[in-house]
Amino acid sequence: MSGQPSLDQRFADNMGQLLGPDFPNDIALAVSGGGDSMAMLTLAHNWARVWGVRLWVVTVDHGLRAESAAEAAMVAEECTVLGQPHTTLRWHWDGQGNLMDAARRARLSLIDRWRAGLEHVLMAHTQDDVAETFLMRLKRGSGVEGLAAMQASANACPHPGAKPALPARDVCWTAPPPASVDGHKQSRGFRVLRPCLDMSRAELRHYLRTLQGRWFDDPTNDDTTYDRVRMRKLLDVLDAEGLDRETLSATAHRLTRARNALNARARDVAGRIAEEETLNGLRTGAVLIDRDGFAEAEDDTRLRILAQALRWVASAEYRPRLQSLEQLAERLMAGGMGTLHGCDVRCVDAQIRVGREFSAVSAPAQPGKIWDGCWQICGDVPNGSYLRALGPDGLKQAGGRPRGAPVAKMLYAFPAAFRAEVLVACPHLGYGEKIDIQRLDPGSSFAASFVLH
Known part of the structure; x- marks a missing residue:
């Protein structure tokens, strides 16, 4: 968008709000190989060089498409070029439950079992993701709680107690993450950080094209059997009527303020x-x-x-x-x-x-x-x-x-x-x-x- 600071500056500002001013020495990044996450990898690499932060990149290969292994390998190659350590974690779906939900849970679980002493994991959710989720939940008749935007910083605790070890056959890394960071050993959970929530998918891809970066387009992003894909296509129709992604995202963030106020009231009453x-x-x-x-x-x-x-x-x-x-x-x-x-x-x-x-x-x-x-x-x-x-x-x-x-x-x-x-x-x-x-x-x-x- 014209008149806005560069994406690098916006990313730095967002990281400052999420973690500053005393940044941790080590941060993890979840990078799938898609345009959003590859743009985040580049933004984080540029930012980390300025602030002296070590990055640890992880890719979860869900194994659901023949191309997934090649995509994970591409991320590893790009990390080698950037000089960043990279890990691929492989998941084997047991065929049970909803696939999308199972994949999301598996991603968090595998990252938690891999991260060792790392406390923060960056994920590349965007303004488009907020708008798509808003429409999906609006379709279900959700109230304020469901329509509020995802948080830029949120706790994840897939394993409240002891974590199962990662099978060696499902891990491929250039270096393991540190067992302790800043003097602290692994905590029970970790923080998911989303520094790209105010950035659009189009902006991030333009950033990558300008830098001649690489990424893969997942063919399932065009599969209309998924609700999210249908909402993504609907956004193009709504955009023509003036109801664009930025507007829907802004509405979701306003509802977040309302939700937080309602939660404060509920906590106060519950305390009594x-x-x-x-x-x-x-x-x-x-x-x-x-x-x-x-x-x-x-x-x-x-x-x-x-x-x-x-x-x-x-x-x-x-x-x-x-x-x-x-x-x-x-x-x-x-x-x-x-x-x-x-x-x-x-x-x-x-x-x-x-x-x-x-x-x-x-x-x-x-x-x-x-x-x-x-x-x-x-x-x-x-x-x-x-x-x-x-x-x-x-x-x-x-x-x-x-x-x-x-x-x-x-x-x-x-x-x-x-x-x-x-x-x-x-x-x-x-x-x-x-x-x-x-x-x-x-x-x-x-x-x-x-x-x-």
């Missing part, structure tokens, strides 16, 4: 009416909400508190769909109950209890592993012991529901240690051997999980 449930002096992983306070809150505040409780209890990455959330809130206001997002939600006396749904909990965890996304035996694992849900059989072995505990069905999802099919310990019920079973929270406590951007 919601708390984590404890039993036998231990956190159970459930949330208790005062029914009267819930009824007095504004509709949007109620939905936000309920959504965050569901998300936190289930250790879920996303909120439930708005329509399902509204239906559950209506049932609760009438004194009813329901299940949603892997949670059992019901009115108990003067409170609404949001607990884990027994039928949705994970399969038993191998000794020393995390169970159900957040529970782990801390310290030594007794020989042959493993974690699973207490279940009706475990509750029977423990002698039934103790006085003061929730109704029996709510206890079934509690974490418990077993040896074969014999209950060894359920600390929340004060039963069995002295074993320390703790919740490992990706977002810390429920009160702290209302992140304000």
Whole structure:
């Protein structure tokens, strides 16, 4: 756009806002080989030379197209020319679930397992991505939460506990990333940074053409079986009517401000009416909400508190769909109950209890592993012991529901240690051997999980 600073200056300004003034010594870049990410690689290379920052480039080869290996090799070649270390990580899809979502989750997971001590990973999301996502979510009837723009800086924690090692056959690198950075060892999660959100795809490609840079065009970007591709084509039609990418992106960013204000209100109310449930002096992983306070809150505040409780209890990455959330809130206001997002939600006396749904909990965890996304035996694992849900059989072995505990069905999802099919310990019920079973929270406590951007 005429009158604007150069892309190099805009990138430097954005990096200053995201990380300045004391930049880390080492930063990772996720580069696919497409035009957006290759432009970001060049921008970051020029910026890093000025500020003395070391870059570590990673490409995830999803293996879904015959050309993907060549694209990863091209990125590696360009990194060699620039003098930047590069790693290719290969993914093998198991054919389960939605492909696009599985690929996105795999990308974050593989990067997390690779990054060692690196705390920041740059990703090349653009103004076009914001506009396309806005239209996709508008089509689904999303509210403020869904229509708000993606954040320029966001936490990612694919592995709240121990990470599985990367198979050597799926890693190809010129040098491994450092095990510790600036004196700090690997953290539980990392920050995704998006310094190109105010840049258009056309600007980035023009930048690359001017510098005679290389990139690959992914043929799936023209495959109209994908929602995003159809929205991309629709943007060209809307642009002719004056509803361009910049306008849609600006609207999404304004909605981000509104969302943040609404989140602040929800956090304030939740601090007064919601708390984590404890039993036998231990956190159970459930949330208790005062029914009267819930009824007095504004509709949007109620939905936000309920959504965050569901998300936190289930250790879920996303909120439930708005329509399902509204239906559950209506049932609760009438004194009813329901299940949603892997949670059992019901009115108990003067409170609404949001607990884990027994039928949705994970399969038993191998000794020393995390169970159900957040529970782990801390310290030594007794020989042959493993974690699973207490279940009706475990509750029977423990002698039934103790006085003061929730109704029996709510206890079934509690974490418990077993040896074969014999209950060894359920600390929340004060039963069995002295074993320390703790919740490992990706977002810390429920009160702290209302992140304000």
